[in-house]
Amino acid sequence: MGKHYSMGLWDMKIMYYCCLFMFFLGGLATLRFYRNNNQELVVISSKVKVTPATTTTNINTSRPLVFDDQRTLKIAPPSLTDSCDLFSGSWVYDNKSHYPLYKENECPYLNGDLACQIHGRKDSKYQQWRWQPHDCDFPRFDGKAVVQRLKGKRLLFVGDSINRNQWDSMICMLQSSIPGKKELNAASLNSTLYSFKATDYNISIDFYWAPMLVESNGDDRSNHRAHLRVIRSKAIEKHARHWVDADVIIFNSCLWWRLPTVTLLKSAGSLMGGPNQVVEVVDSPRAYKMALKTWSKWVITNINPSKTKLFYMGHTAAHAWATDWGGKKHETCYGETEPLTDYRFWKLGTDPQILRILESSLSNLKAKGVNVKMINITQLTQARRDAHPTIYRKLWRPFTEDQKKKPHSISDCAHWCLPGVPDIWNELLLAYIFPTTAIARQ
Structure with missing residues (x-):
């Protein structure tokens, strides 16, 4: 033992x-x-320069936008768009940096509908607000750098007048940086395609009018002010054949789905508005879901993701009722000169159900191998009650004397003055089209 x-x-x-x-x-x-x-x-x-998010009214302008980063790192850093939520932030007044990005009278291609200063708007503070993400900065816009990367490419906006608003903005942002011959070709009588071309650089920046993506009674480029929305929910090819050769496509469709109901045209061969039509009236969210299903099938069948980058612009807010943000009854965005700063009202002017349908559709596409990136501009537009044309825009017919006495009732509180908020959308869009490897996290 x-x-x-x-x-x-x-x-x-x-x-x-x-x-x-x-x-x-x-x-x-x-x-x-x-x-x-x-x-x-x-x-x-x-080797990696980190730029903290600024909290002052000055932007660091010493570093130009760089699209190609040739530095060789042992561990490749994520791009800015992968490492930061660019859509969560606030508006900061900034009259000492580079806003506005252009002037109305210096852009010969600007659609007169949206040139608010030319049509009598006196205040200009709405042009000098910059979007500041909470945890990072996106690169300052550099038109010459963007133009170099766009050589030989076709950039195409598809959708409604909000997307045309953004297309106008993109042309004005870039046109002064493009040397040589440039021209804007308006749509022909039987076409809904508008094209800005820079011949020497072989650049095409186009807009295609398809307000509901599928065929609708709003497809006529000039005569589309029907008070009822009628669509062929399964018909898209008439439009989509104009889209297939683009290198970048930016879709949107939101403004025309804000009526409560949509009429589905079920007679395959009949004309819009013709006799003996078989129709069904459904609520707008259901119709929107059907239209996106048709659009998604077309994207899967016709788009090569290795060649074409796809984006979908988030829905933008309208400010048609001042009571939405604590204002007086019967008033609108008319006369507003400051953004909203009260976060209690940052859910106004959009339809959450419609947004959920869009997000679900894009998620289903991604699961099938097609990545359509949503540029989620909804929140940043909800605050900008001050940036709409109201009465300061080109008119299809002059206001009557009675209308002039009631400016709130005739104000456009859906579209946006240029220069202005759509320029920010394009800065964010370009950060995704040409992501950089320079990290700007705090």
């Missing part, structure tokens, strides 16, 4: 010293690992 007991103690001593030795070796290995890893981190941090 004593012999066995002493042998047990001896075995335990051996195990104890072995454990100490193994612990010592493990410590050396760990120390060597952290030393090597620290050296590698020093190499990486010396």
Whole structure:
């Protein structure tokens, strides 16, 4: 018994010293690992410039927008668009930086509908607000750098007048940076395609009018003011054949789905508005879902994701009722000169159900291997009650004397003055079209 007991103690001593030795070796290995890893981190941090989010009214303008980053890193950093939510932020008044990005009278291609200063708007503060994401900065717009990357490419906006608003903005942002011959070709009598071309650079920035994406009674480029919405929910090819050769396509469709109901035209061969039509009236969300299903099938069948980048603009807010943000009854966005700062009212002017349908459709597409990135501008537009044309826009017919006495009732609180808010949309869009590897996280 004593012999066995002493042998047990001896075995335990051996195990104890072995454990100490193994612990010592493990410590050396760990120390060597952290030393090597620290050296590698020093190499990486010396090559990546981190730009904290600014909280003042000044923007760092010393660094131009760089699209191609040739630095070779042992660990590739994520792009800005992967590492930061650019759509969560606030508006900051900034009259010392580069806003506005252009002037109305210096853009010969600007649609007169949206040139608010030319049509009598006196205040201009709405042009000098910048969008500030909470945790990062997006690169300052550099027109020359964008133009270089767009050489030989076709950029196509497809949708309603909000998308045309953005198309006008993009042309005005870029046109002064494009040398050589430029021209704007308006749609022909039987076409809904508008095209801005820069011949020497082989750049085409186009807009295609398809307010509901599928065929509708609003497809006529000039005569589309029907008070009822009628669509062929399964018909899209008449429009979509004009889209297939684009390198970047930016879709939108929101404004025309804001009426409570939509009429479905079920007679396959009949004309819109013709006799003997078989129709069904459904609520707008259901019709929107049907239209997006048709659009999604077309995208899956016809778009090569390796060639064409696809984007869908989030729905923009309208400010038609001042009571939505605590204002007076019967008033609208007319006369507003400041953005909303009260976050209680940042859910106005959009239809959450319609937005959920859009998000679900894009999620289903992604699950099938087609990534359509949503540029989620909904929140940043909800605050900008001050940035609409109201009465300061080109008119299809002059206001009557009675209308002039009631400016709130005739104000356009859905579209946007240019320069203005759509320029921010395009800055965010370009950050996704040409993502950089320069991290700007705080």
